[in-house]
Amino acid sequence: MSAKSMMVAGVMSGTSADGIDVAVVRITPGKLHPKHVLVAHEGFTYPVALRRAVLAAMNASATSTAELARLNWRLGLAYAEAVKETAGRHKIKLDLVGCHGQTLYHQARVESYLGRKFACTWQVGESQAIAAELGVPVASNFRPMDMLAGGQGAPLVPLFDYVFYADKKRGRVLQNIGGIANFSAIPADASPDAVVAFDSGPGNMIIDWMTHELFGKEFDRNGALAAAGTVIVPVLAEALRHPYYRIKPPKTAGREQFGREYAAQLLAACRKRSKSPNDALATATALTAETIVRSYKRFAHPRMKGCGVDFIVSGGGARNRTLMAMLAERLEPLNCTVTASGEHGLPVDAKEAAAFALLAWQTWNRLPGNVPSATGAKRAMILGQVSYA
């Protein structure tokens, strides 16, 4: 392995389908783990028609092959443009790109199909188009190899979380709140295989859907609409009965569990009890907070050995003040200090993208990228593939 540092752009677009986050990280090989410095990050919202096409493809029970092929290509071009724009604005010469792609389907459970049983996943955004447009090699398609080793293909951020945040004295929880909420919990002075990481359930997904349905807006900016409502406690209690919350980790969730159908059911239940749309939104927000806290309490808190814990929140949900207040209120009694990731060196929109820069670097150097304790894989694997420019 060369001891040279590399400029690596990580590109992330999550289940919210709001757009593309790009983080450029300078990665230098280190003794135990590589060292990284965030050099730049930028966010790009999808053009309205592209977002609509992505959401339609995610929720589709029927679509055309041509539509999917075109969408794959079009997303590759969008990723290339986002990276080019970021590199241009910050005058950076890139060595490598790591692109997560847009998940159109993720089936973590083994199911029968045409005589064979398997789990499968599909992230689109033609990586060869990105490599060709930029003239830079692109690592992509990180999830399948973990699944082929018996893992859930997610979460893949724990390696980064461990390398960047593990602490000798304090427990660290890296809570990302994108469309789905997931965390990596790292006990003080722990080895990577002690990391507990999984999807707790919905992040912004239900909040976004309800905000759109009730207020015609894309999302509840700063949580202001939810702040004007009151949580409908019996509806929240009923929603918490969803079987997903009882499953032991490793586990992973997506629109398949917490998409339109679940959100619509929750809204219908809210409407039976209250006329106020703000109450419904407050209830959806409390569902996200409560499922995060319950997941932490049940599966991670007992491993924290009584140490103080920094509960570090990233993703768009960290900007939702109502949600953050709900988390702080519930977590502070558990010896957790809740902050946004910006206070720990990585802006809320940059963390996940930065993680994919590290994963690209691992792949480029033929090093494994998954943490088996997090995904449930039988072993650590080299993830994904490289498109050479």
Ligand SMILES: Nc1ncnc2c1ncn2[C@@H]1O[C@H](COP(=O)(O)OP(=O)(O)O)[C@@H](O)[C@H]1O
């Ligand atoms: N100022 C804000 N106030 C409240 N919510 C926000 C704000 N900014 C972004 N969000 C939420 O964050 C979501 C995007 O988060 P992101 O981390 O990009 O998720 P994903 O990884 O799923 O794309 C938006 O859909 C929205 O719900």
Ligand SMILES: [Mg+2]
């Ligand atoms: Mg996003």
